[in-house]
Amino acid sequence: MIKASGARAAGVDEVTDADFDTEVLGAARPVLVEFTADWCPPCRQLAPVLSAVAEEERDRLRVVQIDVDINPVITARYGVLAMPTLILFRAGEPVRSMVGARPKRRLLEEIADALL
Template sequence: MIHAEGVAEVTDTTFDAEVLGAGLPVLVEFTADWCGPCRQLAPVLSAVAAEEADRIKVVQIDVDHNPAVAGRYAVLSMPTLMVFRDGEPVKSMVGARPKRRLLQEIEDVFTAP
């Protein structure tokens, strides 16, 4: 798995506790070893995790090793980014993107009630 520095890895076993039970919104990257755009996204996720740690938790899950969670949320393309708040998926995006665009796309998650 392509590890983004400062980004925790979750599994089928730990997903519910780490993501659905989190106090903050959680940005989940569904990733895989063979995914080129996932490699491009790693430094973006590391930067977001470091800069926005007080507002959002960032985690990764490898779909090849954790098919149950990917299946539960019908994730078919890598990378898929999903934002969960209060145990529910509130936003889904497919594909790599620069940090500025990613932050713009998730800004409403921070401001929503």
């Protein structure tokens, strides 16, 4: 499901409680998931960074967002308490977790080892 929201990054799909396991855990390539909320200013700040990363790394990485307010099951499953939280999944497992907005260069550095 793709839904427009205030913190939505252009070119980044939105996943839900219903399709998370298929779209993220079952993905063939690494997936960077942003746990976000419409009311979250740092999430809006991170949106253009995620859009740029999704575009630049589209062959090696999928970037998706999940709205914590309407998807409580997945949010609770991964213990997300602050927004934005970014979790990088590879082969169905979370391999890196980051909290807070960050510049694109720093984000790419933090996830580089998972993209090899």
